[in-house]
Amino acid sequence: AQSVSQHNHHVILSEAASLELGCNYSYGGTVNLFWYVQYPGQHLQLLLKYFSGDPLVKGIKGFEAEFIKSKFSFNLRKPSVQWSDTAEYFCAVNAKGNNRLAFGKGNQVVVIP
Amino acid sequence: EAGVTQFPSHSVIEKGQTVTLRCDPISGHDNLYWYRRVMGKEIKFLLHFVKESKQDESGMPNNRFLAERTGGTYSTLKVQPAELEDSGVYFCASSRIAGNSYEQYFGPGTRLTVT
Numbered sequence: 001a002q003s004v005s006q007h008n009h010h011v012i013l014s015e016a017a018s019l020e021l022g023c024n025y026s027y028g029g030t031v032n033l034f035w036y037v038q039y040p041g042q043h044l045q046l047l048l049k050y051f052s053g054d055p056l057v058k059g060i061k062g063f064e065a066e067f068i069k070s071k072f073s074f075n076l077r078k079p080s081v082q083w084s085d086t087a088e089y090f091c092a093v094n095a096k097g098n099n100r101l102a103f104g105k106g107n108q109v110v111v112i113p
Numbered sequence: 114e115a116g117v118t119q120f121p122s123h124s125v126i127e128k129g130q131t132v133t134l135r136c137d138p139i140s141g142h143d144n145l146y147w148y149r150r151v152m153g154k155e156i157k158f159l160l161h162f163v164k165e166s167k168q169d170e171s172g173m174p175n176n177r178f179l180a181e182r183t184g185g186t187y188s189t190l191k192v193q194p195a196e197l198e199d200s201g202v203y204f205c206a207s208s209r210i211a212g213n214s215y216e217q218y219f220g221p222g223t224r225l226t227v228t
Contacts, residue, residue, distance in 0.1 A: 004155070036219070043116065044204065044219035090156065099144060099208070100169060101217060103156040 002027040002093050006104035014112050015083055021076040021107045023065075023091030033074040034092040034101070035065055044090070050074065061085070083113045115139065117220035119205050125226045131193040134223045138187070138207030144168075145188050146208075146217060147180060151201040159203075162188060163210070174199075195227045 005024045013019065025031065035047040048059025055067040065076045074091060091104040118137045126132050138145045147159040159178070160170040164185035173180070177196070182188040192199050202224050206217040 043221050044206075046216050046218075049216065092156075098169075099146070099161050099215075099217075100158045100172070101146075101148070101156075102158070103148075105155045 002031070002095060002102040004091050004093050004102050004104035006091050006107055009105060009107055011107055011109045012112065013081060013109070016080050017111075019076075019078045019081045019085070019109065021089055021091075021109075023074045023076065023104060025072050025074070025091075025093045025102075027072075027093065027095060030096040031093050032096065033065075033067055034094075035059065035063070035074070035076050036090045036092060036103075037087045038090070039084075039087045047076070047089070081109075081111050083111050085109060086111045117205055117207050117218050119203075119220040119223050121223060122221065123224045123226075125228065126195055127228055128197055129194045131191065132195055132225060134190045134192075134203050134225070136188045136190070136205030136220060138205070139218055141209065142207035142218075143185070143210050144208040144215075144217075145182060146206040147188070147190055148204040148206065149201050150204065150222075151198070156204065159190075192225075195225075197227050200225055200227045 003026045033050040036044045037047045038044045048057050050057045050067045058064045063078050089107045092101045094101050120135045145162040150156045158172040161168045162182045165182050179191045202222040204222045205220045208215045208217045
């Protein structure tokens with residue numbers, strides 16, 4: 001079974017600071033990778049996804065993530081955060097051909113204006 | 114297009130009572146999933162329907178949980194009898210059948226509190 005690790009569960013930073021959230025997964029086969037975001041009072045929304053191809057993936061709102069297969073990692077980055085990026089961020093993985101998503105524990109990010 | 118909807122948004126029940134949660138997927142989505150997040154833990158998979166059939170129910174915690182999707186449209190998740198450890202947020206998600214390239218769309222969740 002897949003498992004996903006996210007560290008630094010609570011992150012506080014100022015506007016314009018850079019953000020990087022780590023995600024490591026354990027699974028020996030081919031995977032699909034996702035970052036979901038949950039803004040206060042809203043649904044979980046897909047931020048970006050990786051299925052195949054270019055390992056550097058660009059998502060909505062200026063976010064990007066890089067898949068490094070050798071490190072089993074899919075870290076999320078944003079060069080300059082805004083107050084509106086305050087949210088909880090979840091990394092998720094599923095094995096190819098298996099629809100079941102495995103999630104990390106999430107990162108609660110607070111951006112101070 | 115309307116998103117995934119869930120009802121109720123909150124439910125507070127006593128230990129031993131029964132609760133039924135409902136999920137309406139996006140129209141045309143054959144795949145429907147239930148997940149649960151217990152406070153302080155990760156979101157965990159419960160089960161997956163393809164139309165009205167249970168494709169994978171490996172995440173269901175025990176036989177107090179019963180999920181149905183009659184007619185392949187909306188789904189219900191019944192907990193009977195509820196225990197304290199069942200408290201958490203129950204999420205529903207849906208997706209189209211599209212090989213390996215698909216996205217699961219999540220509902221707002223139902224927050225269940227068992228006292």
